[in-house]
Amino acid sequence: MNSMTDTVAATPLRNDAAAKMTAREVSVFYGAKKAVDSVSIDISQDNVTAFIGPSGCGKSTFLRTLNRMNDTIANARVEGQIVLDGEDIYAPAMDVVQLRARVGMVFQKPNPFPKSIYENVAYGPRIHGLADGRAQMDEIVERSLKRAGLWEEVKDRLQDSGTALSGGQQQRLCIARAIAVDPEVILMDEPCSALDPIATARIEELIHELRGRYAIVIVTHNMQQAARVSQRTAFFHLGSLVEYGETSEIFTNPRVERTKDYITGRYG
Amino acid sequence: MSSLALFLLVVALAALGWLMARARATAFRRGGSAPRAHSLPSYHGWYVALWTAVPALIFIAVWTPLSANLVMDEVMSAPAAASLPPFEMQRVAILREAREIAEGIRPGGFHPESNALAPAYADALSRTRTMGAVVALLLAFAGGAFAFTRVSPHFRARTRVERLVMAALLGASTIAILTTLGIIASLLFESARFFSLVDPLEFLFGTHWSPQIAIRADQAGASGGFGAIPLFWGTIFIGAIIAMLVAIPLGLMSAIYLTQYARPAVRRWMKPLLEMLAGVPTVVYGYFAALTVAPAVRDFGKAIGIASATSESALAAGLVMGIMIIPFVSSMADDSINAVPQAMRDGSLAMGATTSETIRRVIVPAALPGVVGGVLLAVSRAIGETMIVVMAAGLAANLTANPFASVTTVTTQIVQLLTGDQEFDSAKTLAAFALGLVLFVVTLLLNIVALRVVKKYREAYE
Numbered sequence A: 001m002n003s004m005t006d007t008v009a010a011t012p013l014r015n016d017a018a019a020k021m022t023a024r025e026v027s028v029f030y031g032a033k034k035a036v037d038s039v040s041i042d043i044s045q046d047n048v049t050a051f052i053g054p055s056g057c058g059k060s061t062f063l064r065t066l067n068r069m070n071d072t073i074a075n076a077r078v079e080g081q082i083v084l085d086g087e088d089i090y091a092p093a094m095d096v097v098q099l100r101a102r103v104g105m106v107f108q109k110p111n112p113f114p115k116s117i118y119e120n121v122a123y124g125p126r127i128h129g130l131a132d133g134r135a136q137m138d139e140i141v142e143r144s145l146k147r148a149g150l151w152e153e154v155k156d157r158l159q160d161s162g163t164a165l166s167g168g169q170q171q172r173l174c175i176a177r178a179i180a181v182d183p184e185v186i187l188m189d190e191p192c193s194a195l196d197p198i199a200t201a202r203i204e205e206l207i208h209e210l211r212g213r214y215a216i217v218i219v220t221h222n223m224q225q226a227a228r229v230s231q232r233t234a235f236f237h238l239g240s241l242v243e244y245g246e247t248s249e250i251f252t253n254p255r256v257e258r259t260k261d262y263i264t265g266r267y268g
Numbered sequence B: 001m002s003s004l005a006l007f008l009l010v011v012a013l014a015a016l017g018w019l020m021a022r023a024r025a026t027a028f029r030r031g032g033s034a035p036r037a038h039s040l041p042s043y044h045g046w047y048v049a050l051w052t053a054v055p056a057l058i059f060i061a062v063w064t065p066l067s068a069n070l071v072m073d074e075v076m077s078a079p080a081a082a083s084l085p086p087f088e089m090q091r092v093a094i095l096r097e098a099r100e101i102a103e104g105i106r107p108g109g110f111h112p113e114s115n116a117l118a119p120a121y122a123d124a125l126s127r128t129r130t131m132g133a134v135v136a137l138l139l140a141f142a143g144g145a146f147a148f149t150r151v152s153p154h155f156r157a158r159t160r161v162e163r164l165v166m167a168a169l170l171g172a173s174t175i176a177i178l179t180t181l182g183i184i185a186s187l188l189f190e191s192a193r194f195f196s197l198v199d200p201l202e203f204l205f206g207t208h209w210s211p212q213i214a215i216r217a218d219q220a221g222a223s224g225g226f227g228a229i230p231l232f233w234g235t236i237f238i239g240a241i242i243a244m245l246v247a248i249p250l251g252l253m254s255a256i257y258l259t260q261y262a263r264p265a266v267r268r269w270m271k272p273l274l275e276m277l278a279g280v281p282t283v284v285y286g287y288f289a290a291l292t293v294a295p296a297v298r299d300f301g302k303a304i305g306i307a308s309a310t311s312e313s314a315l316a317a318g319l320v321m322g323i324m325i326i327p328f329v330s331s332m333a334d335d336s337i338n339a340v341p342q343a344m345r346d347g348s349l350a351m352g353a354t355t356s357e358t359i360r361r362v363i364v365p366a367a368l369p370g371v372v373g374g375v376l377l378a379v380s381r382a383i384g385e386t387m388i389v390v391m392a393a394g395l396a397a398n399l400t401a402n403p404f405a406s407v408t409t410v411t412t413q414i415v416q417l418l419t420g421d422q423e424f425d426s427a428k429t430l431a432a433f434a435l436g437l438v439l440f441v442v443t444l445l446l447n448i449v450a451l452r453v454v455k456k457y458r459e460a461y462e
């Protein structure tokens, strides 16, 4: 066999000094069906990590294990170990409420609450009791909207309904909502798939700006997007992590045949 | 020949027509004269059958009531009719007896007059019946023959039959609409008569309700007797306040439990069980209210020192009505909560909200318009509900906010006004129509508003 293999998963980047989260042999089952098969991966603190792979390969499922959103699905079961800053997030002592405040999530379809823009952003801080009084809340809302690049567009209509914004604005509102509780990690599940190219570019720009402050994981089916926004890329196929490495490496010089086939568009 | 026999005969003729036409159509199919006949043989059969039956049956339907009048006219002009007593009820009895003798149902009459009248009756009966039968059969034959001559390979029997079927379906739906229009017209007409006796302003805003007094001629339309405010208040107090205080929290909470907490297996048996409440006949709720709840409410009232507590109370009726409405509210709330996208729920949970925080802060507010629509529908049902209030609320037109006191409602009073011997043109009976009109208008408005709200809400999440 030459350097191209088809079966052996590339070794995950285990020696990433700045690993924020580490997953070891994580499998996820829906009932009897295995959707994620023994995935080990390190999520870097300072980089944007992209998950790519054909639809149905388990990207979302694995992403959701990172903040235990799979707990909300009745028949889902997770095996293996996931550690956030040295703490096992599936340990009995772990409080899911606090975990989700530390690991925020942005969804595929913008899902602002049917409340005002202000209340959407204030939602998390209220739940977690982060603000003492109105002034501090105003401050948090303003800071979050600024970081999400939405402040200039909405500062005069904070009381309007969040659902009245355009799709791209709604998605940035959801990012502001996630930022408002000051998380350490932000998970994004195909955040641009419901948006037009201009709104998409806006979100990608935003991901660049947020990088470094938050560890960011983004699922995308758009390979150009992965190439544009991420420094690390993980390729999933049929529930397994096939290859993981520097984005530039993965896209120019994949080590596994299947990765190459996918990236060159031979299937997908 | 009796109407029933005639009817059966016409149907038999139609069946015969069906068979003949089908046989003929089959024959020219087989004969190869037209390999691609337009319609299947059975359509030709139906075409002929319908032409045989429909005109004749329409005639029978018109003729049967008409012939009864003709018979009566003829009998009354017979010489024996001159000796009939003038008293209406006796006359009716004698005529009925005469008819029964004429038809051979009974051998002889109790009244001598009926025996005398019987031959005239028999005569008239047989004449009109023969006439009817002849015309009906002629129509059936003529229709059938006309249709039969049209049976040919190129005749579009299928199209004709389809058109007739459509006309029949349209007719069926029109009947429902026309009936509704008729009811509305009669409500409007009788209410107009009522308002010519009683000032509408007095009726709508007066606070004194005692329709019994106004029966006396010298007081007809007397002011003060028909102020319906106590009724409206009682209706609202029971149906829109007490019942809703019971139904909204319980219905909403059970919907939340069923949609958000219950495992699918639990939901599968609990939901039908809850909906079974809606299948309990209202009269059962009525006596449950009157015999079980009302005394308990009275005793409770007395126990906490309310001397005026009676065994008929707004509270008893309202509580039971609330129970009755629970499945209604909960199934509407269930629908609206289910219509809230899962993404909304996920969004909240991903922020670290607990399930109950998510329900309180996101799901219920998001589902609220739908829930409000459901509650409005529930109110419109509650205020039209009759049995429970008749049995448990009482008749006293009190204008009171004391839930232990007896109040009365619009529906109770309508029942009250129309039961027993009544003249149908006194202000008292006409008042029932005016009350019915008010109830109808309010219920209609509530329904329109509610359906709008619910529809808007559905659109918001599509």
Ligand SMILES: Nc1ncnc2c1ncn2[C@@H]1O[C@H](COP(=O)(O)OP(=O)(O)O)[C@@H](O)[C@H]1O
Pocket (backbone or CB within 6 Å): A030, A035, A053, A054, A055, A056, A057, A058, A059, A060, A061, A062, A073
């Ligand atoms: N709630 C669920 N219940 C059962 N199976 C699921 C559920 N969600 C996802 N799956 C299955 O798990 C597999 C992985 O799905 P997913 O993680 O959504 O893939 P991706 O995000 O890569 O498109 C798919 O086969 C999908 O059908």
Ligand SMILES: [Mg+2]
Pocket (backbone or CB within 6 Å): A059, A060, A061, A189
């Ligand atoms: Mg997905």
